[in-house]
Amino acid sequence: MRNFTSVPVKNSPPLQSMEETELLLAVRQGHSAAMTELVERNIAAVSRVAKAMLGNTPEAEDVVQETFIRFWSHLNSYRHEAKISTFLTRITINLAINESRRHQKRQAVERPLDGLTLNPQRFPQTVQNTPGDDAEHLHTALQELEESQRAVVALRLLQGYSTKETAQILDIPLGTVLSRLSRALDKLKIILTKYDNV
Amino acid sequence: MKKSNENILIKGFLHELSPEEESLFQQLLEEKPEAIQTLHQWEKVVLRLRGFEGSLRSGGLLVSTLERINRLEALKQLQFQRYKLIRNISFSTAAALLLLLLYVVLQENALNLNGLLGIAGLKSDDFTNLLANY
Numbered sequence: 001m002r003n004f005t006s007v008p009v010k011n012s013p014p015l016q017s018m019e020e021t022e023l024l025l026a027v028r029q030g031h032s033a034a035m036t037e038l039v040e041r042n043i044a045a046v047s048r049v050a051k052a053m054l055g056n057t058p059e060a061e062d063v064v065q066e067t068f069i070r071f072w073s074h075l076n077s078y079r080h081e082a083k084i085s086t087f088l089t090r091i092t093i094n095l096a097i098n099e100s101r102r103h104q105k106r107q108a109v110e111r112p113l114d115g116l117t118l119n120p121q122r123f124p125q126t127v128q129n130t131p132g133d134d135a136e137h138l139h140t141a142l143q144e145l146e147e148s149q150r151a152v153v154a155l156r157l158l159q160g161y162s163t164k165e166t167a168q169i170l171d172i173p174l175g176t177v178l179s180r181l182s183r184a185l186d187k188l189k190i191i192l193t194k195y196d197n198v
Numbered sequence: 199m200k201k202s203n204e205n206i207l208i209k210g211f212l213h214e215l216s217p218e219e220e221s222l223f224q225q226l227l228e229e230k231p232e233a234i235q236t237l238h239q240w241e242k243v244v245l246r247l248r249g250f251e252g253s254l255r256s257g258g259l260l261v262s263t264l265e266r267i268n269r270l271e272a273l274k275q276l277q278f279q280r281y282k283l284i285r286n287i288s289f290s291t292a293a294a295l296l297l298l299l300l301y302v303v304l305q306e307n308a309l310n311l312n313g314l315l316g317i318a319g320l321k322s323d324d325f326t327n328l329l330a331n332y
Binding site for chain 1: 204205207208209212214236239240242243244246247249250251254255259260262263264266267268270271
Protein backbone atom coordinates (compact mmCIF):
# COMPACT_ATOMS: atom_id res chain seq x y z
CA MET A 1 0.00 0.00 0.00
CA ARG A 2 1.46 3.35 -1.03
CA ASN A 3 1.06 6.04 1.54
CA PHE A 4 1.22 9.44 -0.10
CA THR A 5 2.97 12.14 1.87
CA SER A 6 3.80 15.69 1.00
CA VAL A 7 7.13 15.50 2.80
CA PRO A 8 9.99 16.30 0.41
CA VAL A 9 12.13 13.39 -0.70
CA LYS A 10 15.16 13.26 1.62
CA ASN A 11 18.75 13.49 0.31
CA SER A 12 17.62 13.91 -3.28
CA PRO A 13 17.78 16.68 -5.89
CA PRO A 14 14.76 18.97 -6.42
CA LEU A 15 11.91 17.18 -8.18
CA GLN A 16 12.16 19.35 -11.28
CA SER A 17 15.71 18.22 -11.97
CA MET A 18 15.12 14.57 -11.14
CA GLU A 19 15.70 11.88 -13.73
CA GLU A 20 12.67 9.83 -14.68
CA THR A 21 13.92 6.79 -12.72
CA GLU A 22 14.43 8.80 -9.52
CA LEU A 23 11.05 10.45 -9.93
CA LEU A 24 9.38 7.09 -10.40
CA LEU A 25 11.08 5.79 -7.25
CA ALA A 26 9.84 8.80 -5.29
CA VAL A 27 6.28 8.22 -6.57
CA ARG A 28 6.52 4.57 -5.57
CA GLN A 29 7.66 5.65 -2.10
CA GLY A 30 4.44 7.63 -1.85
CA HIS A 31 5.57 11.23 -2.34
CA SER A 32 2.63 13.16 -3.68
CA ALA A 33 4.86 16.01 -4.90
CA ALA A 34 6.69 13.52 -7.12
CA MET A 35 3.39 12.34 -8.60
CA THR A 36 2.43 15.98 -9.23
CA GLU A 37 5.75 16.52 -11.01
CA LEU A 38 5.23 13.38 -13.09
CA VAL A 39 1.75 14.51 -14.15
CA GLU A 40 3.04 18.03 -14.89
CA ARG A 41 5.80 16.68 -17.11
CA ASN A 42 3.52 14.50 -19.19
CA ILE A 43 0.06 16.05 -19.20
CA ALA A 44 0.64 18.23 -22.27
CA ALA A 45 1.67 15.25 -24.41
CA VAL A 46 -1.12 13.03 -23.11
CA SER A 47 -3.66 15.80 -23.66
CA ARG A 48 -2.42 16.38 -27.23
CA VAL A 49 -2.92 12.72 -28.11
CA ALA A 50 -6.32 12.43 -26.38
CA LYS A 51 -7.66 15.60 -28.00
CA ALA A 52 -6.33 14.62 -31.42
CA MET A 53 -8.12 11.29 -31.01
CA LEU A 54 -11.40 12.52 -29.51
CA GLY A 55 -11.57 16.23 -30.27
CA ASN A 56 -11.90 19.01 -27.72
CA THR A 57 -14.46 17.09 -25.73
CA PRO A 58 -15.14 16.15 -22.12
CA GLU A 59 -14.48 12.54 -23.20
CA ALA A 60 -10.92 13.53 -24.16
CA GLU A 61 -10.44 15.18 -20.77
CA ASP A 62 -11.72 12.06 -19.05
CA VAL A 63 -9.24 9.99 -21.04
CA VAL A 64 -6.38 12.27 -19.93
CA GLN A 65 -7.36 11.87 -16.28
CA GLU A 66 -8.00 8.16 -16.63
CA THR A 67 -4.55 7.68 -18.23
CA PHE A 68 -2.78 9.04 -15.16
CA ILE A 69 -5.07 7.18 -12.78
CA ARG A 70 -4.37 3.88 -14.61
CA PHE A 71 -0.66 4.60 -14.49
CA TRP A 72 -0.82 5.48 -10.80
CA SER A 73 -2.90 2.41 -9.90
CA HIS A 74 -0.58 0.07 -11.80
CA LEU A 75 2.70 1.62 -10.64
CA ASN A 76 3.86 -1.63 -9.11
CA SER A 77 3.48 -3.55 -12.37
CA TYR A 78 5.22 -0.85 -14.45
CA ARG A 79 8.70 -2.16 -15.23
CA HIS A 80 10.14 0.99 -16.87
CA GLU A 81 11.10 -0.81 -20.07
CA ALA A 82 9.79 2.12 -22.10
CA LYS A 83 9.91 5.81 -21.20
CA ILE A 84 7.03 6.92 -18.98
CA SER A 85 5.77 9.25 -21.73
CA THR A 86 5.68 6.36 -24.22
CA PHE A 87 3.86 4.15 -21.73
CA LEU A 88 1.35 6.91 -20.99
CA THR A 89 0.82 7.52 -24.72
CA ARG A 90 0.06 3.82 -25.19
CA ILE A 91 -2.53 3.94 -22.39
CA THR A 92 -4.04 7.12 -23.85
CA ILE A 93 -4.36 5.65 -27.34
CA ASN A 94 -6.04 2.49 -26.01
CA LEU A 95 -8.44 4.43 -23.81
CA ALA A 96 -9.24 6.86 -26.63
CA ILE A 97 -9.92 4.03 -29.09
CA ASN A 98 -12.22 2.37 -26.55
CA GLU A 99 -14.02 5.64 -25.93
CA SER A 100 -14.32 6.29 -29.66
CA ARG A 101 -15.85 2.83 -30.21
CA ARG A 102 -18.29 3.34 -27.33
CA HIS A 103 -19.27 6.66 -28.87
CA GLN A 104 -19.78 5.07 -32.28
CA LYS A 105 -22.00 2.38 -30.76
CA ARG A 106 -24.09 5.00 -28.96
CA GLN A 107 -24.40 6.96 -32.20
CA ALA A 108 -25.34 3.85 -34.16
CA VAL A 109 -28.16 3.18 -31.73
CA GLU A 110 -29.34 6.79 -31.64
CA ARG A 111 -28.98 7.66 -35.33
CA PRO A 112 -28.51 4.56 -37.48
CA LEU A 113 -28.34 6.39 -40.84
CA ASP A 114 -26.04 9.21 -39.79
CA GLY A 115 -22.62 7.67 -40.36
CA LEU A 116 -22.60 7.92 -44.14
CA THR A 117 -22.04 11.63 -44.57
CA LEU A 118 -19.50 14.14 -43.29
CA ASN A 119 -20.80 14.57 -39.81
CA PRO A 120 -19.57 17.53 -37.80
CA GLN A 121 -21.90 16.56 -34.94
CA ARG A 122 -20.12 13.29 -34.31
CA PHE A 123 -18.79 14.67 -31.07
CA PRO A 124 -21.29 17.13 -29.65
CA GLN A 125 -18.75 19.58 -28.26
CA THR A 126 -17.10 20.11 -31.64
CA VAL A 127 -20.40 21.26 -33.08
CA GLN A 128 -19.64 24.92 -32.47
CA ASN A 129 -18.02 25.03 -35.86
CA THR A 130 -17.53 28.70 -36.53
CA PRO A 131 -16.86 29.26 -40.23
CA GLY A 132 -13.22 30.06 -40.77
CA ASP A 133 -12.17 28.49 -37.48
CA ASP A 134 -9.34 26.29 -38.75
CA ALA A 135 -8.76 24.52 -35.43
CA GLU A 136 -12.39 23.43 -35.27
CA HIS A 137 -12.25 22.27 -38.91
CA LEU A 138 -9.16 20.23 -38.17
CA HIS A 139 -10.72 18.74 -35.04
CA THR A 140 -13.76 17.71 -37.04
CA ALA A 141 -11.67 16.49 -39.97
CA LEU A 142 -9.62 14.30 -37.64
CA GLN A 143 -12.80 12.78 -36.26
CA GLU A 144 -13.73 11.76 -39.80
CA LEU A 145 -10.65 9.53 -40.05
CA GLU A 146 -10.75 5.92 -38.99
CA GLU A 147 -9.47 5.64 -35.43
CA SER A 148 -6.44 3.62 -36.57
CA GLN A 149 -5.50 6.40 -39.00
CA ARG A 150 -6.17 9.06 -36.38
CA ALA A 151 -3.84 7.30 -33.95
CA VAL A 152 -1.03 7.34 -36.51
CA VAL A 153 -1.58 11.04 -37.28
CA ALA A 154 -1.68 11.88 -33.57
CA LEU A 155 1.55 10.08 -32.81
CA ARG A 156 3.62 10.65 -35.95
CA LEU A 157 2.56 14.15 -36.98
CA LEU A 158 1.26 15.81 -33.83
CA GLN A 159 3.23 14.14 -31.08
CA GLY A 160 6.45 13.94 -33.09
CA TYR A 161 7.25 10.28 -32.54
CA SER A 162 9.34 8.65 -35.26
CA THR A 163 7.69 6.12 -37.56
CA LYS A 164 9.49 3.33 -35.69
CA GLU A 165 8.31 4.58 -32.29
CA THR A 166 4.77 4.98 -33.63
CA ALA A 167 4.85 1.39 -34.84
CA GLN A 168 6.09 0.22 -31.43
CA ILE A 169 3.47 2.17 -29.49
CA LEU A 170 0.63 0.92 -31.67
CA ASP A 171 2.16 -2.54 -31.98
CA ILE A 172 1.84 -2.62 -35.77
CA PRO A 173 4.39 -3.10 -38.58
CA LEU A 174 6.32 -0.10 -39.90
CA GLY A 175 4.74 -0.48 -43.36
CA THR A 176 1.26 -0.29 -41.83
CA VAL A 177 2.14 3.01 -40.14
CA LEU A 178 3.30 4.41 -43.48
CA SER A 179 0.26 3.25 -45.45
CA ARG A 180 -2.18 4.44 -42.75
CA LEU A 181 -0.41 7.79 -42.68
CA SER A 182 -0.54 8.28 -46.44
CA ARG A 183 -4.24 7.34 -46.52
CA ALA A 184 -4.97 9.62 -43.57
CA LEU A 185 -3.20 12.54 -45.29
CA ASP A 186 -5.14 11.91 -48.50
CA LYS A 187 -8.42 11.79 -46.61
CA LEU A 188 -7.61 14.91 -44.56
CA LYS A 189 -6.76 16.73 -47.76
CA ILE A 190 -10.19 15.85 -49.23
CA ILE A 191 -12.11 16.72 -46.06
CA LEU A 192 -10.30 20.03 -45.54
CA THR A 193 -10.81 21.00 -49.19
CA LYS A 194 -14.56 20.42 -48.66
CA TYR A 195 -14.50 22.72 -45.62
CA ASP A 196 -12.48 25.35 -47.48
CA ASN A 197 -15.03 25.38 -50.27
CA VAL A 198 -18.00 25.81 -47.93
CA MET B 199 -0.98 4.78 -57.18
CA LYS B 200 0.73 1.42 -56.63
CA LYS B 201 1.32 0.41 -52.99
CA SER B 202 5.10 0.34 -53.43
CA ASN B 203 5.04 3.85 -54.93
CA GLU B 204 2.75 5.00 -52.14
CA ASN B 205 5.24 3.75 -49.54
CA ILE B 206 8.19 5.40 -51.28
CA LEU B 207 6.26 8.65 -51.53
CA ILE B 208 5.26 8.77 -47.85
CA LYS B 209 8.78 7.77 -46.77
CA GLY B 210 10.17 10.55 -48.96
CA PHE B 211 7.69 12.96 -47.44
CA LEU B 212 8.83 11.97 -43.94
CA HIS B 213 12.53 12.08 -44.97
CA GLU B 214 12.99 8.43 -44.04
CA LEU B 215 14.38 7.04 -47.31
CA SER B 216 17.33 4.72 -47.54
CA PRO B 217 19.94 5.59 -50.23
CA GLU B 218 18.43 2.97 -52.60
CA GLU B 219 14.93 4.27 -52.00
CA GLU B 220 16.12 7.83 -52.59
CA SER B 221 16.80 7.08 -56.28
CA LEU B 222 13.42 5.35 -56.60
CA PHE B 223 11.79 8.41 -55.06
CA GLN B 224 13.49 10.76 -57.51
CA GLN B 225 12.48 8.48 -60.38
CA LEU B 226 8.88 8.49 -59.16
CA LEU B 227 8.80 12.28 -59.00
CA GLU B 228 10.18 12.51 -62.55
CA GLU B 229 7.77 9.97 -63.99
CA LYS B 230 4.61 10.96 -62.14
CA PRO B 231 3.91 14.68 -61.82
CA GLU B 232 0.84 13.89 -59.68
CA ALA B 233 3.25 12.56 -57.01
CA ILE B 234 4.74 16.05 -56.65
CA GLN B 235 1.24 17.47 -56.36
CA THR B 236 0.39 14.92 -53.65
CA LEU B 237 3.53 15.91 -51.72
CA HIS B 238 2.50 19.58 -51.86
CA GLN B 239 -1.00 18.74 -50.66
CA TRP B 240 0.32 16.63 -47.78
CA GLU B 241 2.67 19.44 -46.84
CA LYS B 242 -0.29 21.84 -46.65
CA VAL B 243 -2.21 19.42 -44.41
CA VAL B 244 0.77 18.98 -42.09
CA LEU B 245 1.29 22.74 -41.86
CA ARG B 246 -2.34 23.17 -40.86
CA LEU B 247 -2.01 20.38 -38.31
CA ARG B 248 1.03 22.09 -36.79
CA GLY B 249 -0.89 25.33 -36.51
CA PHE B 250 -3.67 23.56 -34.73
CA GLU B 251 -1.54 22.00 -31.97
CA GLY B 252 -2.28 24.99 -29.72
CA SER B 253 -5.92 23.94 -29.46
CA LEU B 254 -4.83 20.61 -27.97
CA ARG B 255 -3.45 22.20 -24.78
CA SER B 256 -4.22 20.59 -21.47
CA GLY B 257 -5.78 23.71 -19.90
CA GLY B 258 -7.00 23.16 -16.32
CA LEU B 259 -6.61 19.43 -16.59
CA LEU B 260 -3.58 19.28 -14.32
CA VAL B 261 -5.51 20.40 -11.25
CA SER B 262 -8.52 18.17 -11.93
CA THR B 263 -6.31 15.15 -12.63
CA LEU B 264 -4.36 15.61 -9.40
CA GLU B 265 -7.59 16.11 -7.49
CA ARG B 266 -8.95 12.82 -8.84
CA ILE B 267 -5.74 11.00 -7.91
CA ASN B 268 -5.83 12.49 -4.39
CA ARG B 269 -9.49 11.50 -3.95
CA LEU B 270 -8.68 7.96 -5.04
CA GLU B 271 -5.67 7.86 -2.74
CA ALA B 272 -7.84 8.95 0.20
CA LEU B 273 -10.40 6.28 -0.70
CA LYS B 274 -7.67 3.63 -0.94
CA GLN B 275 -6.32 4.65 2.46
CA LEU B 276 -9.81 4.43 3.95
CA GLN B 277 -10.26 0.97 2.46
CA PHE B 278 -6.84 -0.02 3.82
CA GLN B 279 -7.80 1.20 7.31
CA ARG B 280 -11.02 -0.85 7.12
CA TYR B 281 -9.09 -3.88 5.98
CA LYS B 282 -6.67 -3.45 8.89
CA LEU B 283 -9.56 -3.16 11.36
CA ILE B 284 -11.28 -6.30 10.03
CA ARG B 285 -7.96 -8.15 10.04
CA ASN B 286 -7.30 -7.17 13.67
CA ILE B 287 -10.79 -8.23 14.75
CA SER B 288 -10.36 -11.56 12.95
CA PHE B 289 -6.99 -12.20 14.58
CA SER B 290 -8.34 -11.35 18.06
CA THR B 291 -11.37 -13.62 17.59
CA ALA B 292 -9.19 -16.46 16.38
CA ALA B 293 -6.84 -16.02 19.36
CA ALA B 294 -9.76 -16.00 21.84
CA LEU B 295 -11.17 -19.19 20.30
CA LEU B 296 -7.79 -20.84 20.50
CA LEU B 297 -7.44 -19.95 24.20
CA LEU B 298 -10.93 -21.31 24.87
CA LEU B 299 -10.07 -24.57 23.14
CA LEU B 300 -6.86 -24.83 25.14
CA TYR B 301 -8.75 -24.22 28.38
CA VAL B 302 -11.30 -26.93 27.53
CA VAL B 303 -8.60 -29.42 26.65
CA LEU B 304 -6.77 -28.72 29.93
CA GLN B 305 -9.94 -28.96 32.03
CA GLU B 306 -11.53 -32.01 30.39
CA ASN B 307 -8.43 -33.81 29.17
CA ALA B 308 -10.29 -34.20 25.92
CA LEU B 309 -11.81 -32.02 23.27
CA ASN B 310 -15.59 -32.42 23.41
CA LEU B 311 -18.41 -30.18 22.31
CA ASN B 312 -20.18 -30.08 25.68
CA GLY B 313 -17.00 -28.93 27.36
CA LEU B 314 -16.56 -26.27 24.75
CA LEU B 315 -20.14 -25.05 25.30
CA GLY B 316 -19.78 -25.16 29.12
CA ILE B 317 -22.48 -27.84 29.69
CA ALA B 318 -20.23 -30.85 30.28
CA GLY B 319 -21.26 -31.23 33.95
CA LEU B 320 -25.02 -31.05 33.37
CA LYS B 321 -27.22 -34.13 33.83
CA SER B 322 -30.12 -34.87 31.57
CA ASP B 323 -33.39 -33.39 32.81
CA ASP B 324 -35.42 -36.62 33.09
CA PHE B 325 -37.87 -37.92 35.73
CA THR B 326 -35.30 -40.01 37.72
CA ASN B 327 -32.96 -37.06 38.10
CA LEU B 328 -35.76 -34.75 39.16
CA LEU B 329 -36.90 -37.25 41.86
CA ALA B 330 -33.34 -37.84 43.06
CA ASN B 331 -32.77 -34.12 43.49
CA TYR B 332 -36.12 -33.69 45.21
